Amino acid sequence: MADKLSAQHNPKQNHLLAVLPEDVLMRLAPQLELVPMRLGDVIYEYAEQLQHVYFPTTAIVSLHYVMENGASAEIAGVGNEGIVGISLFMGGNTTPSLATVYTGGFGYRLKARHLMEEFNRTGPLMRLLLRYTQALMTQMSQTAVCNRHHSVEQQLCRWLLLTLDKLPSNELTMTQELIASMLGVRREGITEAAGNLQRAALISYRRGHITVLDRSGLESRTCECYDVVKKEFYRLLSDTGTAKQFPN
Amino acid sequence: MADKLSAQHNPKQNHLLAVLPEDVLMRLAPQLELVPMRLGDVIYEYAEQLQHVYFPTTAIVSLHYVMENGASAEIAGVGNEGIVGISLFMGGNTTPSLATVYTGGFGYRLKARHLMEEFNRTGPLMRLLLRYTQALMTQMSQTAVCNRHHSVEQQLCRWLLLTLDKLPSNELTMTQELIASMLGVRREGITEAAGNLQRAALISYRRGHITVLDRSGLESRTCECYDVVKKEFYRLLSDTGTAKQFPN
DNA sequence: TTGCATCTGTGCGCTAGCGCACAGATGCAA
DNA sequence: TTGCATCTGTGCGCTAGCGCACAGATGCAA
Numbered sequence: 001m002a003d004k005l006s007a008q009h010n011p012k013q014n015h016l017l018a019v020l021p022e023d024v025l026m027r028l029a030p031q032l033e034l035v036p037m038r039l040g041d042v043i044y045e046y047a048e049q050l051q052h053v054y055f056p057t058t059a060i061v062s063l064h065y066v067m068e069n070g071a072s073a074e075i076a077g078v079g080n081e082g083i084v085g086i087s088l089f090m091g092g093n094t095t096p097s098l099a100t101v102y103t104g105g106f107g108y109r110l111k112a113r114h115l116m117e118e119f120n121r122t123g124p125l126m127r128l129l130l131r132y133t134q135a136l137m138t139q140m141s142q143t144a145v146c147n148r149h150h151s152v153e154q155q156l157c158r159w160l161l162l163t164l165d166k167l168p169s170n171e172l173t174m175t176q177e178l179i180a181s182m183l184g185v186r187r188e189g190i191t192e193a194a195g196n197l198q199r200a201a202l203i204s205y206r207r208g209h210i211t212v213l214d215r216s217g218l219e220s221r222t223c224e225c226y227d228v229v230k231k232e233f234y235r236l237l238s239d240t241g242t243a244k245q246f247p248n
Numbered sequence: 249m250a251d252k253l254s255a256q257h258n259p260k261q262n263h264l265l266a267v268l269p270e271d272v273l274m275r276l277a278p279q280l281e282l283v284p285m286r287l288g289d290v291i292y293e294y295a296e297q298l299q300h301v302y303f304p305t306t307a308i309v310s311l312h313y314v315m316e317n318g319a320s321a322e323i324a325g326v327g328n329e330g331i332v333g334i335s336l337f338m339g340g341n342t343t344p345s346l347a348t349v350y351t352g353g354f355g356y357r358l359k360a361r362h363l364m365e366e367f368n369r370t371g372p373l374m375r376l377l378l379r380y381t382q383a384l385m386t387q388m389s390q391t392a393v394c395n396r397h398h399s400v401e402q403q404l405c406r407w408l409l410l411t412l413d414k415l416p417s418n419e420l421t422m423t424q425e426l427i428a429s430m431l432g433v434r435r436e437g438i439t440e441a442a443g444n445l446q447r448a449a450l451i452s453y454r455r456g457h458i459t460v461l462d463r464s465g466l467e468s469r470t471c472e473c474y475d476v477v478k479k480e481f482y483r484l485l486s487d488t489g490t491a492k493q494f495p496n
Numbered sequence: 497t498t499g500c501a502t503c504t505g506t507g508c509g510c511t512a513g514c515g516c517a518c519a520g521a522t523g524c525a526a
Numbered sequence: 527t528t529g530c531a532t533c534t535g536t537g538c539g540c541t542a543g544c545g546c547a548c549a550g551a552t553g554c555a556a
Contacts, residue, residue: 096389
């Protein structure tokens, strides 16, 4: 099993780890622990001291806030382009939001202490993580803008595209109910919007599975928010000053 | 004039500068330049290299995004508790959003080079700014949540309270039109909500001026978002590890 | 192979907020 | 002191999205 895993899995499947200079990655590698991240797993919640950070490879994590009345809203998503647990190095150690796995898969986790040792060298890892954090802030900002001004259908398109960008295939495994709770809208609203997209032959879906058929069709149907976020991630993480390119 | 200014103005009116250890502030102080920040001044815009960062003392700045169709939405606000220009030290040097002064006043500006010199010492200033950035992220997140789930009246209350927290008095100088464009809603919506608050004797207003009469009344009328943001700022900036207390 | 939990589809009444239009109030500039 | 730009108030029709209810489809577990 371990052999099989190491054949299939590699820390460089995570883009942040992939762009680190070799010497930094060599120092971290012995501490990186491949772990399954299962649908519904809570990676952290409010007022909880972070013990680890996670570099997802095939899993996707949602950062979201759950209100007193139980309603929720996603703030940002983290997949193979990022890291879960930024409040560790930002200094707050926790946030009012939750991090929950919404697409099961794998990731590499690293003990808080080991991350901070490398971060405190104030070298490439620190610079990379701060740039990543800024990109994440852009995603949060654009979520706020999009929630304010755009239709459920536009938001669904944006969300599908952002999720797709973190996946190797064009199929998402998730129910409409789950998408609705991520976006903070009614399930029926997603049923209707997804129906429109299916009739337009942009996606096809069956119980719990969505396949994107026409990516550029979705792009033309979404709002500008998707593009803003994508460009900002590219800008911030493709020229990291680490003399390595961000995988596209 | 300069004498009068220095009598009235002090870098420690900005809370971030106030909690810095004396030796750090002493190094920065000669480089801090008191500048007026006038209503409508654009502190930075997209794709512009930051030349300075700003520590507002009496001014308030809005970080907002303007859409292709001209509509806008505020992402977060920065007053005497913060700094404008975090993308400088985060490494991105710009953001897709704009920073515009919406309450005129003063602030201290610091050349990018001088800020980075101190930041790169990786001491108390760096730790403080990263914690502040995390608090700002919470504000952005909560803006997203609030935009999704809460009524215009609740949002207005939240916004008034957050703005009030950055001001010395209980009077805000701004038109309903300006508030509407900050929140990204119709001006008529603000007229209606403000009318309700006035009839409830929580505020009184006249053309361009809003006076808050009953702060706790506003607090009981707003959503949980205000409290989340306020507590998080307090938590992150009151225990900075700089052995000084954050002014309340 | 069937049963059943769960997912998706549809309909309906309701309302918050939008866009537009225009009247009246206000207060600064000349 | 007046004129006028600008701010605030109000009304109206419209619609996106909500909450609720329930029917039918699906696909996994036993």
